[in-house]
Amino acid sequence: MLDGGEPGTVRPGGRTARVREAVLRAAEDALTEQGFTGLDLADIARRAGVGKTTVYRRWGTVTGLVTDLLEDMAEQSAPRTETGSLLGDLTANARLVQRTLTDPRQGPLFKALIAAATGDAKTAAALHRFYDIRVREWAPCVRQAVDRGEAPEGTDAHEVVRAVSAPLYYHLLISGGRLDEATADRAAEVAVTAARAGVYVRGGGKLRRV
Template identity: 75%
Template sequence: MAEATPALARPGGRTARVRADVLRAAGDVLASEGFDHLDLADVARRAGVGKTTVYRRWGTVAALVADLLVDMAEQSLPRTDTGSLDGDLRANARLVQRTLTDPRQGPLFRAVIAAATCDAHTAEALHRFYRVRIEEWAPCVERAVERGDLPAGTDPHEVVRAVSAPLYYRALASGDPLDEAAADRAAAAAAAAARAGAFTA
């Protein structure tokens, strides 16, 4: 995604503060008004920075959203290591559940996902975000294979996807309650399927 390239550098000092302010403003607009209302000049005004700065650094709305997703991936909580597959997957599911039901993060994710259905650059940025998160949690499955808790050849990425998929379905499609109990069921189902060999190559 060529437009996003300048925004992916990790700046320091005043530049870092400007980036943080702009990304916060962009996230506020996405969460409250949606992707269609995201405008670089308006984001600059909300962030208290010059329009020229925003246009020079990001250039397009798609590049700004891409950088926002990079920042969200960087700021996400690290993987929890409970020492057991069930505990690790439950921690992952509860993190996803809390994120999707958060008053700000939930609407923000829904806006980005909706935008990704019709904007290729946003879709690419979203896919990159989830690849980072899946890679973060894959080692909990790898260690379970090493302990003999899961069959050899179990695909760790598929197991992690299986944890969050039912939760996103509730958040985006069915409207069913998305509570901690739903998160625990999703984690338990993924663990049971993995132990049964559902995710082996």
């Protein structure tokens, strides 16, 4: 998440927090509607109902604003689900990613952010941090599965989590294929089967292939 939080959530914290919330939600709207290349700080200030000076002083550039947006999305992302089995946990992860990517607001937003990251190093770094946070959030599910004997010792938990969402992003960005719950469930099943077979066991600095 690989996955975003519920859009429009307002958290307490005084005027500064309310201004940040309004500006970030306005940035989401603009990204969803017109993509990264159409972003303009003055337009975002207008959408948020705050002064342009406030926006320019706090964020400085469009890249600075997008970086803050990604950090906010990581903070608001839903926590992992623990079902007691590796398949159950990874299916929950896959379905969360699937719901996010097919959401009328979140799907276009992630497309815009990924597109922006391909042409801007700072945005790319922020996007990498976002996904690193989400992978680290779900990695304990794999480590717990190893402790239960569901996957071999030495399994790279981060690689397993990445393997779940990778085919879902492929459908979103490349193939244009159907991205439904069945697709999500299949991605989880494939990742679990590979993990149990030792595909993601690290040995000698490389993932073991079987």
